[in-house]
Amino acid sequence: MVAQKVTSAEVARLAGVSQSAVSRVFTPGASASAKTIEKVRKAAEQLGYRPNVLARAMVSGKSGIIGLVVAYLNNQFYPEALEKLSNALQERGYHVLVFMASQSAGNIDKVVEEILDFQVDGIIAASVALSSDLSDRCRAAGIPMVLFNRVQDDAAMSAVTSDNVAGGRKAAEFLLAGGHRKIGYIAGWEGASTQRDRETGFTEALRAAGVELHARENGNFVIEQAKDATRRMFANDPPEAVFVANDHMAMAVMDTLRFELGLNVPDDVSVVGYDDVAVAAWPTYDLTTVRQPANRMVAETVDILLSKIENSDLGPRRVEIDGPLVIRGSARIPEGWKT
Amino acid sequence: MVAQKVTSAEVARLAGVSQSAVSRVFTPGASASAKTIEKVRKAAEQLGYRPNVLARAMVSGKSGIIGLVVAYLNNQFYPEALEKLSNALQERGYHVLVFMASQSAGNIDKVVEEILDFQVDGIIAASVALSSDLSDRCRAAGIPMVLFNRVQDDAAMSAVTSDNVAGGRKAAEFLLAGGHRKIGYIAGWEGASTQRDRETGFTEALRAAGVELHARENGNFVIEQAKDATRRMFANDPPEAVFVANDHMAMAVMDTLRFELGLNVPDDVSVVGYDDVAVAAWPTYDLTTVRQPANRMVAETVDILLSKIENSDLGPRRVEIDGPLVIRGSARIPEGWKT
């Protein structure tokens, strides 16, 4: 009843038409008479025929595969994004080939080369930076690429992020309005544009109010390092408020504050994070944080990538999506703060 | 410096050899003289040549692609598993094509059909069940498949899980040893074998000690539903201890207990979960839970799948990996409990 591997030729024979007729019936933009379509469909059904995507890819040059490079799945923002990206792409007829760019930045280039071997139609690089040499190669190969949640100096590279500078600014304004003056910052990995932009916006807004950063430590976006950073920062002359470069670390910071240092959040220390991952809303953390609008970021990313695929001579696009400060209970709420 | 899309023929011309010689140099099991290899490698390097995986797949019948069907990425166990699976597969020269089987069970079959279109070498289905019709198709098509974290009645289907029955039993024994007698169970989605097995082991051990389940509610593996289940369960005659079918729900249960019902964990209620996801170890939850050894589960899954790919007439294998009860602070610890 079900054959091993049915080819269009076999369907053609059964349907009494040519092999190309079968192809046409299964090719979106092709035309065939109602009668042919009928015959072919019946034969195909009977044989359990489905076109071989790879063969189609070879000749058409479109594989329907999007390469997705991803680094850390432990920061919950990424599984969320990955799920949405994959769904959005699936809806538009594409599929996602995942490449983990685990550790070293060095191997990212290798990973991208492997991706290219699959003749992918496009590449989404989530939170990774690649050498300019490599981006040149992709461009030369005509493979569109868009950066997700990261920008790169390379002006020719499309990228989608939240408005990290504005986000950092919002965090600062909120903390300042709350009356805090001794304010600390726990940074993420310095190589990340998100880290840099958030810090820039944050310190700029502070400075605009005549306030200097009271303390700064680096948590590298890693939980254990964020804990260490917290310990160092609170060892002496602790701040009254901390802005943490992402939620992933912010929760570790809160844990350390509460369980190791015996401090109350927000009575003793206000904490503000960035991302608004699902756990941030859980009552235990109830984290005030700047939201990264994942849905819109994903939608933009997919839009940019697919329009580049369909129209290769589109210039690079950079989109920064503004996200609101989500006010919860981890930081003192200023009197009469406009919601 | 970098060409558009270099073919083996171009490399051959530059190297002054035949196209098939180039192929041999890049084909693992082929042989060529040192001199040829040298010439070809140099020419290839110069041109930036890399073999086209798709073309190779067409003729060799091996795509190097493994289809991975996955349903919920919000339960943290899955991103962890996905990352490990993808890494393990990458190490062995395979790549993962991800298919989100979002909602309805009905669309899983459709998803698997799409996977088949890509001529994948194998399929890993994480936490999803597919119709027996479909599994027959895969078998007929000669595509090996293994279930991850789920078993199916179909005896011909390979599957890797933790020992869920034993795990449920461990949870029960621990709670009983803690002196609890009024014990509740918050179930996961009834269609899942993991849910059934965990409950079976749990209630069996209870019964063996002459204890009947005091209360049972269904949380369907969904956070909001787990909260509702908790509310119902504690509305009147509340239990002293609860076993929750997975950590994802267990944390929602703890939140509800603490923040809505004002109960103390573990003084008022002991809570035990299942999975041992990363957050379970965070001090806020400090959840006692049965560990699913993700690393070993992944290793087994990959082993089974790849050996089937390499030797297609291997029978189905089912592996259940025993995981320890990880004792933390969310449940009363019995006096002198053997660690």
Place this chain on the structure above:
DNA sequence: CTGAAAGCGCTAACAG
């Protein structure tokens, strides 16, 4: 060991 030749399964002109 090496080149020539025959496809893998499919799409895309090309005549009819």
Place this chain on the structure above:
DNA sequence: CTGTTAGCGCTTTCAG
């Protein structure tokens, strides 16, 4: 609209 004819880029006999 339809069948015929070329390939897509590569692996794999098959002679030499």
